[in-house]
Amino acid sequence: MALRTASVNPGAGVRLLIMENLIETFHIDFKLLIAQSINFIIVFFALYFLIFKPLSNVMKDRSAKIAKSLDDAEKIEKELIKTEEEYKKSLVKVKKEAELILAKADSQAEENKQAMLIKAREEIGQIINLEKNKMLAEKAQTLKDIKKETADLVLSIVEKVLENKLNNKEDADLIKKIMKK
Amino acid sequence: MKITAKQYARYLYQATNNKEKEQLKEIIKNFVKILKDNNELTKINQIVEQFIEIWHFEKKIILAEIVSAKKIGMNTEKLLKNYIKEINKASEVIIEKKIDKSLLGGVVIKYNDKILDGSLKNSLKELKNKLIN
Numbered sequence: 001m002a003l004r005t006a007s008v009n010p011g012a013g014v015r016l017l018i019m020e021n022l023i024e025t026f027h028i029d030f031k032l033l034i035a036q037s038i039n040f041i042i043v044f045f046a047l048y049f050l051i052f053k054p055l056s057n058v059m060k061d062r063s064a065k066i067a068k069s070l071d072d073a074e075k076i077e078k079e080l081i082k083t084e085e086e087y088k089k090s091l092v093k094v095k096k097e098a099e100l101i102l103a104k105a106d107s108q109a110e111e112n113k114q115a116m117l118i119k120a121r122e123e124i125g126q127i128i129n130l131e132k133n134k135m136l137a138e139k140a141q142t143l144k145d146i147k148k149e150t151a152d153l154v155l156s157i158v159e160k161v162l163e164n165k166l167n168n169k170e171d172a173d174l175i176k177k178i179m180k181k
Numbered sequence: 182m183k184i185t186a187k188q189y190a191r192y193l194y195q196a197t198n199n200k201e202k203e204q205l206k207e208i209i210k211n212f213v214k215i216l217k218d219n220n221e222l223t224k225i226n227q228i229v230e231q232f233i234e235i236w237h238f239e240k241k242i243i244l245a246e247i248v249s250a251k252k253i254g255m256n257t258e259k260l261l262k263n264y265i266k267e268i269n270k271a272s273e274v275i276i277e278k279k280i281d282k283s284l285l286g287g288v289v290i291k292y293n294d295k296i297l298d299g300s301l302k303n304s305l306k307e308l309k310n311k312l313i314n
Contacts, residue, residue, distance in 0.1 A: 144313060151312040155305050162285045162301055171250065172257045175288050178299035179264045 186224045189216070190231030194239065241272040245292035250284040250300070265290065 022028070166174075189212075196208045216222050237244060245265050247253065253261070262274040269292075281289075286301035 147313045151309045154312075155309050158305060159285060163282075166250075166286045166301075168251050168254070171286050172254060174286050174301070175249070175253070175257055175299070176260060178287055179260060181299075 184219070184221070186227035187231045189221075189224065189228045190235050193228065193232050194235045198239070241270070243269055243271045243274045243292050244277070245274055245290055246277045246279060248279045248281050248284065248289040248291070248300075250280070250282050250286050252280065253278060253288070261288070261290070265292065 193208075193212055196212065197205055200208060213222075213225075216225065216228075236242070243265055245261075247258075247261060258276060258278070262276060265271065265274045284300035284302045285305070287299045287304070289300050289303075290297040
């Protein structure tokens with residue numbers, strides 16, 4: 001058959017010869033080759049369905065998980081950054097509020113201090129006035145007592161003198177004077 | 182209606198006023214009889230007191246108590262009587278004298294509801310008040 005093909009088309013005949021030479025050189029057996037190919041295909045499919053595909057699925061899942069984890073990590077990082085920014089903002093806000101509260105507390109404390117000072121001054125003034133009045137009253141009372149004592153003394157002396165010195169005639173004259181009044 | 186001692190006294194005064202001694206006896210007798218009939222003889226003391234008061238008031242007689250530190254002489258007594266008479270426009274003044282040495286001098290005259298204190302004790306008291314105040 002090869003010689004026939006070579007007689008029809010000389011180029012094809014050469015190629016056929018070369019092929020035949022190669023087959024002979026490498027001891028190629030087509031039947032065996034086909035059988036091996038079938039074997040290969042069977043093994044290939046078996047491996048493909050039993051190992052490669054599940055493995056591929058596992059790998060895909062794993063890749064997806066990793067990608068998801070990476071996404072999540074990125075998201076978490078973003079959230080973290082956002083949270084940190086918010087925290088900083090909040091910190092600033094809180095600081096401002098704290099400053100405001102402190103300022104307000106200071107002002108309130110100052111007001112209270114002033115009010116207490118005024119009240120204390122008023123109370124001191126009242127106490128001073130009270131003590132002053134008390135002292136004046138005591139002074140007046142002492143003066144009154146002294147006057148009373150002096151008057152009592154003078155009058156007791158006068159009484160003693162009158163008791164001994166006033167005679168009937170003088171008494172009668174006194175009565176006359178009283179009636180004239 | 183019950184008659185008070187004052188009303189009896191007023192009635193007795195009106196009955197006895199300007200009457201002669203002989204008439205008075207009869208009037209008083211009748212008055213006592215009326216009291217007896219009215220069963221009010223127990224009021225006799227009150228009636229007499231009220232009668233004296235009315236009598237003194239109507240006749241302008243003043244009963245005065247004179248308290249002095251020393252015994253008052255006749256002249257002073259007369260002066261005092263005239264003084265009381267003048268200031269009250271009284272017809273007569275009856276004096277009751279008392280001695281109170283604590284007055285020191287001068288005199289205290291008490292009559293009706295009045296007290297005229299002209300004693301040295303009172304003068305000294307006034308002086309003392311002036312000295313203190």
